[in-house]
Amino acid sequence: MIATEPAFVPAGSRRSGIPWGYAVMVAVGLAAPFLVYPVFAMNVLCLALFASAFNLLLGYSGLLSFGHAAFLGAAGYVTLETIRRWGLPVELAILVGTVVAALLGMLFGVLAIRRSGIYFAMITLGFAQVVYFLVLQMPWTGGEDGLQGVARGKLLGIVSLQGNLAMYYFVYAVFLAGFWIIHRTIHSPFGHVLRAIRENEPRAISLGYDVDRYKLLAFVISAALSGLAGSMKALVFQSATLTDVHWHRSGAVVLMTLLGGMGTPMGPSVGALLVTALENYLASYGSWVAVLTGCVFIICVLAFRRGIVGELGALVRRSF
């Protein structure tokens, strides 16, 4: 679906490169569970969707949120809890998780959107810390242990998701849908206004746009899709844990986005793959992981300022 969508040629990809990137992405995604451990691939897809949703804010609206883990994590808890306690069907549980993240995003947004730059980042971080605290303290979230061992259930009541292959293709379909929504948003009239606001906010105001409302909508869409990613991730691991609401996660998504290339459609996904692979690969080094990822990050940012996909895009443009 994405590989044949012609609308991506005009605006967005001009800055970021490579239409065939989409084709490669679709092909790799289809083959992935036969090439790598499926749970790893699913984890990458969920984080890739999360980073892409984050990129909608940072890359296309110019807003740096430092609290996005709240949406990812909270949605995961909500999805699993609605399955466990109320026996909600899995699709509905995912939807509820997503909606809760959107509402949370609305709340964060309304209170933070008038601030800009570092103040915006600080306020979102503050709210995310409140969410972390609530998750830790509330009776139903399992405290330090989180929610564990929740069954994945059956898709539409028919297809069992207990097997990793079935689950993988479900996650993959959701990822593509989320990615497509982001793509649509970037190339919509709304996305056009967002880009204008990022480029020159006072000018957008002087043209009659209430910029706060546009930023708020972007924030809510980003929060909702982050929630969708979080719901899927919790379902994949059949558990919701504090790591996904922790501020480390908010930091990791900034890292993924910058590493892959902010403001490029594919960059965050590439970044998510790299960071997750690195963490997995380095897991045996224990607490050195953070230091090593940090070093890789510094080297990459120094070497590729536009991120990996951004640099690739520039390379392709130069050679034509």
Add this chain to the structure above:
Amino acid sequence: MPDDVVLETRKLTKEFHGFVAVNGVDLRIRRGAIHALIGPNGAGKTTVFNLLTRFLPATSGTVIYRGEDITQLRPAAVARRGLVRSFQISAVFPKLTVLENVRVALLRGLGTSFHFWRGQKSLGVLDGRALELLAAVDLDAYAHTITVELPYGRKRALELATTLALEPEVLLLDEPTAGMGREDVGLVVALIQKISAGRTILMVEHNLPVVADLCDTITVLARGSVLAEGNYAEVSRDPAVLEAYIGAEP
């Protein structure tokens, strides 16, 4: 004749931490006029623009536009009523193409600016009008250039085209010829003359020959207060004005 006045300020005042940048300014801009606001650097001209368009809240005083008190509106709401400003430094969207710049302004009229599900092709209907506006400022050949690559004079022309896309009733131009070569100045003057038909223009301008050329009425601002008002001949003979401009060109 009060209904002949489209924009009026009463005792408009702005203080920045005790420093009075605009001090009890009374302005009356007649409908259809090209009105100049001049004065030495730091006189408060840009601040007056910011107050008129609500980019800054006034400390006291009122702004009345088409008989309505707009002192408490949000800046975007002021723009939607047809009182549109330009900026002292060129205000474009640098990474968008020239055409896309104008489209941003036209897009609001479609009423789809919140539609995040709609395709970009839906904006194609704006291209005809956008190209027309670009042609009016001789930019149609650059429609697909990334704006940041335009020379400065052309960026200002693009800014005008974008502003005109809103069909503003009152145009506030902050130093439209600043930083331009002689040739570009001539073009902009001709352009302003052209667009002034059916509109009111209030402009800040340091280039006095341009002011003499274009403007019916001139208000001189110095240290936040109105020093003199009248046509060019009257104002340029005013001793208070000459004193305020000591060191500047006559």
